[in-house]
Structure formats: structure tokens, C-alpha cells
Amino acid sequence: MSGPARATAHANSRAAVLDVIRAAGTISRVGLVNATGFTGATISTVVRRLIDDGLVVETGRAESTGGKRRVLLQLDQSSRYAVGVHLDHAGLTYVLTNLGGSVLARMTRAGAGAEAPSAVVTRMAGEVDALIDGAGVRRGRVLGLGLVSPGPLSPASGMRLTPPLMRHWGDFPLDRALQEATGLPVISDNDATAAALGEHWSGGTGGPSALAALYMGTGIGSGLLINGIPYRGAGGNAGEIGHSCLDMEGPECWCGARGCVEALAGPAAVVAAARADAGLARAAGLAADSPAGRPPSVIADFAAVTRAARRGEPGARALLERSARCLAAAARTLANVMDLELLVLTGPSLAIAGSVYLPVVREELDRAFSRATHPVAVRLSRSAATAPAIGGAAMVLQSELVPLRQGPRLPENLADAEPAPVQPSGI
Amino acid sequence: MSGPARATAHANSRAAVLDVIRAAGTISRVGLVNATGFTGATISTVVRRLIDDGLVVETGRAESTGGKRRVLLQLDQSSRYAVGVHLDHAGLTYVLTNLGGSVLARMTRAGAGAEAPSAVVTRMAGEVDALIDGAGVRRGRVLGLGLVSPGPLSPASGMRLTPPLMRHWGDFPLDRALQEATGLPVISDNDATAAALGEHWSGGTGGPSALAALYMGTGIGSGLLINGIPYRGAGGNAGEIGHSCLDMEGPECWCGARGCVEALAGPAAVVAAARADAGLARAAGLAADSPAGRPPSVIADFAAVTRAARRGEPGARALLERSARCLAAAARTLANVMDLELLVLTGPSLAIAGSVYLPVVREELDRAFSRATHPVAVRLSRSAATAPAIGGAAMVLQSELVPLRQGPRLPENLADAEPAPVQPSGI
Incomplete structure (x- = not known):
């Protein structure tokens, strides 16, 4: 599967x-x-x-x-367990949960980087073994592996429309390869959706009817949950708020459109602007361009800019404040389209700079359209680093526990249910 | 209800x-x-x-x-019928449908204008009588009345957060008053959601899993259907794409935020810009300011600007083209958040100027994020004027025919279902 x-x-x-x-x-x-x-x-x-x-x-x-x-x-x-794996350019995060979704073991390893996909998969299989064995769990009791990777995904074979840094994964049948290497059934989804699910299963979200996880890693995305169930849209790519238009005359985005909030204000744009300013780049301690084949880590550079802003470096502060205002405007659009009850800020970049972004997003969502009816709560994730992996495990558990809720019609859902014994005499 | x-x-x-x-x-x-x-x-x-x-x-x-x-x-x-009523400042549209959703009778009357709400309700009750009697339908077979009005709605009592032109309706308990005046159960929802449902029930949408009706009347909104069921969000106000931010430094919108697409490019903004240019206002034949108490009809003025553009008036063309580009950018954001399969352009203003907007929106949605996985189809409504009223009737029929699908969890839905006879011996 x-x-x-x-x-x-x-x-x-x-x-x-x-x-x-x-x-x-x-x-x-x-x-x-x-x-x-x-x-x-x-x-x-x-x-x-x-x-x-x-x-x-x-x-x-x-x-x-x-x-x-x-x-x-x-x-x-x-009685049963699930593995969640979050694969990213910068790091690989693994969790093992029990049937109720509680995390029993977690582990972090080097990211995919520029390594060949097949080599990464071999390494992952070994790391999954270590996770399961280390927790003393019998392999036969592991229901499956939830694989979380940067979106968007194609329904056919894992990642397809890959973001720039993982472009060499584009044609690799990741889920099938991982299934073969681990012997576990693999379910895959994108990082933002998994993060939303991870927030929901880790508790503390209070079961809102409409939740979004605004996910900022190298890029910007979001995962949407309606009544606890991921909303994936027609092709599995819902929630792409990073590609909402914030300026029709803005710069061209890698997605091919113009003025996307990710192109204007995402971590890669913040880092590029900091690097373009030699004084700021020096003050923030941004490393010189890395050797060929190993692109510089946007997230590490973004952390350096954030540290510079915290030290009071005016250029760095200005960049982050502008980025936060852009993200907040996109968050308001997302809240208005989805009529959100709760927005959780998460992902590696918001784990680093969330305290800068949180108040700006909160203030902007005080102007959400729904404010006369209900407020839109905004909070920072308590588990930004592991939420996507926890969500991966939750995907496995949901597939075992939860009936097909995405499905169109209740009668069709019921059609999938085991029918009660027919009593022909009554017909 | x-x-x-x-x-x-x-x-x-x-x-x-x-x-x-x-x-x-x-x-x-x-x-x-x-x-x-x-x-x-x-x-x-x-x-x-x-x-x-x-x-x-x-x-x-x-x-x-x-x-x-x-x-x-x-x-x-x-065997049963439903009434749909679309109440707007500019017009009142009524439809009567049978149990399958086919329209048996339709009728249009003067809009709410500046009339007192209670007087409008009295008139509406008489017009509903005329609709039902004219179709020769027995009143006892009418299941209810679906009331469609400009959003947003508060769950408590019909309209609450009213747009500027209908502000005097703000505290009026419309649905209760109409229920008393007609003797029919009343269900209410906003025009954009009802239009989406009307498109779906009128057929021709091909049953897409994610459909939005982009609704342009005096303002801009959208109605969202997921697998044929309205998605209403946490407070009943999902789909407010008119208040997505397109320019952080843009003009302040009546909603209190800045740079909303409605404030930049909605029909009211187009008309205001045309009126601000004396030559264009004259060329378009825009009437001088109407007498106090009776604000000029934005939609009539928008139609005049559209006619001027069709005659080749350059100022009018430029205004509409800019408006279309803005609407298209917002449509792309909506398609990216919802991962839409189909976008239908509808509402009175798009019924007037849809042919100007359609190609611009189509071109922009060729840059939708999901394009590598599936295209986003865009089409003009075939029944823009009556879709909201048809959707109102469909709301009534759905409430009778369709189980509670918005509800959170299948088990809870099932809990609402009549349980099959319990066989205590089996327990």
C-alpha cells in the first residue's frame, strides 16, 4: 500500500x-x-x-x-506498533509508537543530502532495524511504516514534484524500494500533512474541527485536518499555502508562478537576501559557498540569520520581520479559506525562529474573517522536530484503526463495512 | 432548524x-x-x-x-418538493424542485434593497405561496425552504456579519422570521456555498472530489464542496477567498484587513475606480449618485463598465483586465490550498463579465501547483443566476436524504443511525 x-x-x-x-x-x-x-x-x-x-x-x-x-x-x-520516518534533505527522524500513538523510541540520523536515493534507502532499512530492535519490539507486531517526505507527492509513486534540493529523487520509486528493503508495508505522505496529524495525535490540540499545521522547513507548506482526518484534495496536494500569491508583480517562484509567499519570504529567500548583503552575511557568520555537489543547508543558514537577529543585527531583524509579515498574510488567507479553529506553527525553520513569527501571525489572525464568530487560535508546536515522524506512525495506525473517512459518501463507506448477516426471510 | x-x-x-x-x-x-x-x-x-x-x-x-x-x-x-430562495440586495430568486432536485418552477422579484427586513419577509412569504400554488404542488409535500443570503452567517441566527449594503439586516433573526411567515422549516446558508451545491445538483460537474464555486456578486467569495458535501469550516464561513491578501501594502478592506482581493479588484472596487475617472464614468453611462437611502447598485454599474469594455473603451478594459488578473491570482491560491479539480465561475457579476475573466483565470490555473498531477478545470456556470437558489433547495433535500456527513467521525454518524435490532443473546 x-x-x-x-x-x-x-x-x-x-x-x-x-x-x-x-x-x-x-x-x-x-x-x-x-x-x-x-x-x-x-x-x-x-x-x-x-x-x-x-x-x-x-x-x-x-x-x-x-x-x-x-x-x-x-x-x-x-499489541501492535508503527514506525514513522521523516526523510528530509537535512535529517532523518525515526519514531516507534504503540497502538495508541505513544512514542516508545525516537532517533535522528544524517539527512538525505546529495546521497544516491538507493544508498539512502539501504541505510534507512538498517536504521529502522536498529529502532525496532533497540525498543525490544517483535517485528511481526509492527503494522507498517509511515514515510514522510517533502511534498508534493504523486499518487503513483511517492515523491514526484520534488522541491529543488531533492530533485534527484524525482523518478525514484521511494515507497516501493523502502517496502522491499524493510519488509514493512509503507504508506507515504508529505511532511506538512504528517505534521498536522502528528500534532493531533500527540494531543494538546483539543480536537478542533479545522486545524492547519503551517510548516516551514526549506519551503513553506501546510497540512490540513478536518475533524482529525487529513484533507488531501483531488490529487493529494492540498494545503500548498506556500504558493499562494502575495504580489502579482513579485519574483518568479520555482513552481513557475509569480509572487508566491515562499519565493518572497520563505527561509531560502531570507537566506538568499542575507547572502546578497555582504556585511550581513559576514555578521551572521554565513559560510562561504560550499563545495560543488553539496548545496549549503538553507536551514542551517536560516538558523544563523535568526541568531544574528536575536543579537540585534538590524539587517537580520528586518529580513525576519518582513518574512513574518508575509507568512502572517498567507496564514490569514489560509484561515479565511478553511475557516480554521487552530493554526499550529511547525517545521524545522519555525522550530528555530517561531518566537519571531508567532506574535506577528497572531496579530494578523485577529483580523481573520471569522473573528466575529470565533477566534483563530495560533500556537507553536511543542514537538516541531518530531511531529512529522509521529504523524507518519499515526498514518499507519489510522489506516488500521480508522475507516475510510476521506471517501465520498457514507453509504459507500458502509458498503466497505462488513455487512451484518442478511436475514433473507425479512426481504 | x-x-x-x-x-x-x-x-x-x-x-x-x-x-x-x-x-x-x-x-x-x-x-x-x-x-x-x-x-x-x-x-x-x-x-x-x-x-x-x-x-x-x-x-x-x-x-x-x-x-x-x-x-x-x-x-x-x-412525492416531495423543496423551495430555494436567494435573497440579495439586488434581487430575490425563487425555485421549486422535486425530490430529485429538478427545477419545476422559478421566479425572480425585486431585491431586498433598502426595505425594512420585516417587510421583505412578509413579501417573501407571499411570493413563496405564489411559487408553490402556481406549480400546483400540495403544500404538505414541501419539505422546507433553503434560504440563501450574502455571507458570512453566524450559526446562531442567520446573517450576522453582513456586508456593507445589507448592514441593516445585521441583527434581524431572518431564518426564524421566515419560518414563522411561511410555516416551512428554514435552512440557511451563504450564497457562495449554495451556488456550489447548485452547480453540483444541476449536474454537469462530473462529480469532482474537490469543487469550488468562485462567486462574484457585489463582493467575492467561494463555496467549497468536498465529495459533493459543503465544507463549511469551524464556524460556517469557509471559502472566504475574497479576503485573501494580494498586496500587503494594499488598501484597507471593509473586513478590517489590508490588500484583500475584494478590496483591490471586486466589482465594488471596479465601479469605484470607474466613477473616480469622470471621462470613463461618462463613457460608461454610470448614473450620477442616487438619492440618499438608496445606494447605487454595484452590479448594475459593473454591467455598465463591462458594456463599455466590450465597446472597446480603453479605461474600462484596463479596469476589467486588472480585476481579472487579481481574481485569477486569488483563484490560484484557492486551487493550491484546496487542491481543486474543478473551479466554476459564478454569481451575478461573473454572469455579466465571465467571458472577460474566464481566459485569464484559466491561464493562471495552468500554473496551479497540482498541474503535474492533474489539471484544474475552469468553467463558467451554466446557471449563474439561479444556482444559489437551486443550491438552497438542494440543502433541504440533502438534509432529508443525506446523512450527517460534515460530522466528525463515522462511529458518531453511525451512532445517529437507527441501530439495528440488538440481539442480547449474542452479547
Whole structure:
């Protein structure tokens, strides 16, 4: 299984029942009948299989409400695991979570850099082994691997429309290669969507109906969640707020359009402007151009500019303040289109400079169109560095636990559900 | 029932079964069991009641597949009706549709203008009577009235955050008043969302997974449909692309922010610029300022500017071309955020000047971010004048036919469904 289109597979009664149990914490079989609408016989059969498979355990009885006290069910958190991998030019982040989404192990390694894709995949397989073995988890209990990489993705084969720094990955069938190398089923999605999911599963978002993770790494993107489920759009590339137009006469962007906020104000633009000013480049300690074949790390340079701004370097401050105002304007557009309840600022560059951007974005979202009805909350991610990898693992868990919610119509969803036993006499 | 939050009520097995029958055209009871996952006994009971209520009829038998030939069911299209009303400053549009969404009668009357809201409501009730009586439809078979008005809406009581021309409606409990005056249940939503739904139900959209109706009336907005269901956002105000920022140093918008595309390039801005140029105003035949209390109609003036541009008046052409480029840039942002498959240009101002805007928007969307994966189709509405009213009627039909799809989680949707009979022996 691969690609956004299949990221929410397994839409069956088993998954529906599992998700109700996960959301409820503990619940009785009668509670499941009420919550799912399946018959008692169906619930009984499904629960028996889940217990046989070790995913669910019985855990005491509910308070009596007059009649017989009901047996409560809950997930066996340590019965299954998921791996999340965030692959980026600058770093590789791995997490291992249990069935409830809690992180058991995490690890960071050197990024993809200019290495050949096949060599990176071989290395990744070894690192995934180390992660699983190090946590003492049986491999057979790992449901799959959620692979997170810079977007956009093509549904056909992982990355396709690659951003400039990873262009040599463009035709590489990443998900298939990783599946072969690890022996684990691989689901892939872009970093911003995974970050949004990671924020949601790590808790603390309060379950908003419309959440966006505004993700700033080398570029700018966003991941959108509607009621906890990723919104991916027609082709898996929703949320591309970095390519919203902020100036029709602005510079041309690598995407081919003009005046995109990423081209005007993304980390690469900030760094380029700092490098163009020899005095500022020196004051910020920006390294001279690196040797051929190894492009300078935009994120490292962006961190240097941020440090210079913190030291009070006026040129650096001016660059970051302008970037923050641009990002804030794009964030307001995003909030207005999606009618957002919560915007989380995340990604490596916002992990570095979030405190500069947060107040500017907050102030701008006080002018969001929806403000008379409800405020738009803005906060910095508490786990900007690991949220995408956690989201990768959550993708795997959602595919196992959560029925196909992206799907068009409830009846079609139900069509995918295991039908209750037909009683032909009634027909 | 009122407000976007309740626009998709009646999430029960009856609605689920009805929607499957509508989508299928004709279907057998066994087909319904397979499509819904309900038990044969449940389907049997629900179908019997639908037939008793006259919503569904039996219609011959399916081709034999070896066994007994199955009785087919279909909607009785003329068993129920819905009214859609589009209330705008400039005009009131009414439609009456049958259960399948086909328009049986339509009618246009004078707009709300500067009239007192209560007087307009009294008039509307009389006009709705005339519509229903004129079509020879029994009032008891009208399911309800879908009221479409300029957004944004507050969930509490119809219009709240009213645009400038209808500001005196701000505190008026429109939906409640109309419900009392007509005796019909009223569901309300904004014009852009209703227009999107109207495009979808009128057919010809080909059922795209992500559709937006870019709506230009006096202002600019959009309605968003995900898999045929309106996406309304956290507070019912999603799709406000008119307030996306296109120029951080641009003019202040009535919404309180700066550089909104509506303030830069909406019909009101085009008309204001034309009026500011005495020669152009004369050439376009723009009327002198109207008497106090009756503001000039932006849409009539916009039509005059459009006619002048068609005659080759250079000032008028330049204004429209600039407006089209701005709208196109905002459309690209919308397409990138939502990863759209189809954008329909609609609303009174695009009904007037759509041929000027269409090629410019199309060209800009050839630079949409998703273009390597799939194209973004752009077309002019075939029913720009009536789509919002048709969408209003569709809102009523969706509330009767379609289960609560906006709702967060499938299990909760199912919880709203009529549970299949519990068989306690199985528990």
C-alpha cells in the first residue's frame, strides 16, 4: 500500500470497532452496538476476533446500572506498533509508537543530502532495524511504516514534484524500494500533512474541527485536518499555502508562478537576501559557498540569520520581520479559506525562529474573517522536530484503526463495512 | 432548524437508505443491504415505511441472475418538493424542485434593497405561496425552504456579519422570521456555498472530489464542496477567498484587513475606480449618485463598465483586465490550498463579465501547483443566476436524504443511525 489515496485503507467493521474503542478508552459491547449501529451479533463476532488477535483486552466491569454489570473492553496498547520516518534533505527522524500513538523510541540520523536515493534507502532499512530492535519490539507486531517526505507527492509513486534540493529523487520509486528493503508495508505522505496529524495525535490540540499545521522547513507548506482526518484534495496536494500569491508583480517562484509567499519570504529567500548583503552575511557568520555537489543547508543558514537577529543585527531583524509579515498574510488567507479553529506553527525553520513569527501571525489572525464568530487560535508546536515522524506512525495506525473517512459518501463507506448477516426471510 | 450547523440533519437509517436509492436510480432490497451494511430486517422495515410514506415506489424487477428476480425500488420524484430562495440586495430568486432536485418552477422579484427586513419577509412569504400554488404542488409535500443570503452567517441566527449594503439586516433573526411567515422549516446558508451545491445538483460537474464555486456578486467569495458535501469550516464561513491578501501594502478592506482581493479588484472596487475617472464614468453611462437611502447598485454599474469594455473603451478594459488578473491570482491560491479539480465561475457579476475573466483565470490555473498531477478545470456556470437558489433547495433535500456527513467521525454518524435490532443473546 502506498500513496495518499490508500493512506486510509481497511474501511471495515473491524476498523470501525477498533476506532470506537480507541476513542472511548474503555467501552462495553452494548456501548459498541450503540456507538456503531452494528448488530449485537456482529459486535460479538468482531470483538471475539480482536481479542483472539490480541488487539483488545477485557478489563473489568462497568458500574452496575441496575442489571448485569458489563465487561469493559480496551485496546492492548502494546499489541501492535508503527514506525514513522521523516526523510528530509537535512535529517532523518525515526519514531516507534504503540497502538495508541505513544512514542516508545525516537532517533535522528544524517539527512538525505546529495546521497544516491538507493544508498539512502539501504541505510534507512538498517536504521529502522536498529529502532525496532533497540525498543525490544517483535517485528511481526509492527503494522507498517509511515514515510514522510517533502511534498508534493504523486499518487503513483511517492515523491514526484520534488522541491529543488531533492530533485534527484524525482523518478525514484521511494515507497516501493523502502517496502522491499524493510519488509514493512509503507504508506507515504508529505511532511506538512504528517505534521498536522502528528500534532493531533500527540494531543494538546483539543480536537478542533479545522486545524492547519503551517510548516516551514526549506519551503513553506501546510497540512490540513478536518475533524482529525487529513484533507488531501483531488490529487493529494492540498494545503500548498506556500504558493499562494502575495504580489502579482513579485519574483518568479520555482513552481513557475509569480509572487508566491515562499519565493518572497520563505527561509531560502531570507537566506538568499542575507547572502546578497555582504556585511550581513559576514555578521551572521554565513559560510562561504560550499563545495560543488553539496548545496549549503538553507536551514542551517536560516538558523544563523535568526541568531544574528536575536543579537540585534538590524539587517537580520528586518529580513525576519518582513518574512513574518508575509507568512502572517498567507496564514490569514489560509484561515479565511478553511475557516480554521487552530493554526499550529511547525517545521524545522519555525522550530528555530517561531518566537519571531508567532506574535506577528497572531496579530494578523485577529483580523481573520471569522473573528466575529470565533477566534483563530495560533500556537507553536511543542514537538516541531518530531511531529512529522509521529504523524507518519499515526498514518499507519489510522489506516488500521480508522475507516475510510476521506471517501465520498457514507453509504459507500458502509458498503466497505462488513455487512451484518442478511436475514433473507425479512426481504 | 436553521444555520449551517444543522443544514445536514436527519442522520438516520431512513436518510441513508433514501440517499442510496437516489444515487443508484433503481436498486433492490438486497442491493440496499450490500450498500448500507444494515441487516435485511432493518432494510425491510425502512423500505416498507418509505413506501407507506410515498417517497419510494416499486418499479418492476431486475434481470434474473439465476435465482428469484428482485423487485427494484426508486424515488417517487414528485412525492416531495423543496423551495430555494436567494435573497440579495439586488434581487430575490425563487425555485421549486422535486425530490430529485429538478427545477419545476422559478421566479425572480425585486431585491431586498433598502426595505425594512420585516417587510421583505412578509413579501417573501407571499411570493413563496405564489411559487408553490402556481406549480400546483400540495403544500404538505414541501419539505422546507433553503434560504440563501450574502455571507458570512453566524450559526446562531442567520446573517450576522453582513456586508456593507445589507448592514441593516445585521441583527434581524431572518431564518426564524421566515419560518414563522411561511410555516416551512428554514435552512440557511451563504450564497457562495449554495451556488456550489447548485452547480453540483444541476449536474454537469462530473462529480469532482474537490469543487469550488468562485462567486462574484457585489463582493467575492467561494463555496467549497468536498465529495459533493459543503465544507463549511469551524464556524460556517469557509471559502472566504475574497479576503485573501494580494498586496500587503494594499488598501484597507471593509473586513478590517489590508490588500484583500475584494478590496483591490471586486466589482465594488471596479465601479469605484470607474466613477473616480469622470471621462470613463461618462463613457460608461454610470448614473450620477442616487438619492440618499438608496445606494447605487454595484452590479448594475459593473454591467455598465463591462458594456463599455466590450465597446472597446480603453479605461474600462484596463479596469476589467486588472480585476481579472487579481481574481485569477486569488483563484490560484484557492486551487493550491484546496487542491481543486474543478473551479466554476459564478454569481451575478461573473454572469455579466465571465467571458472577460474566464481566459485569464484559466491561464493562471495552468500554473496551479497540482498541474503535474492533474489539471484544474475552469468553467463558467451554466446557471449563474439561479444556482444559489437551486443550491438552497438542494440543502433541504440533502438534509432529508443525506446523512450527517460534515460530522466528525463515522462511529458518531453511525451512532445517529437507527441501530439495528440488538440481539442480547449474542452479547
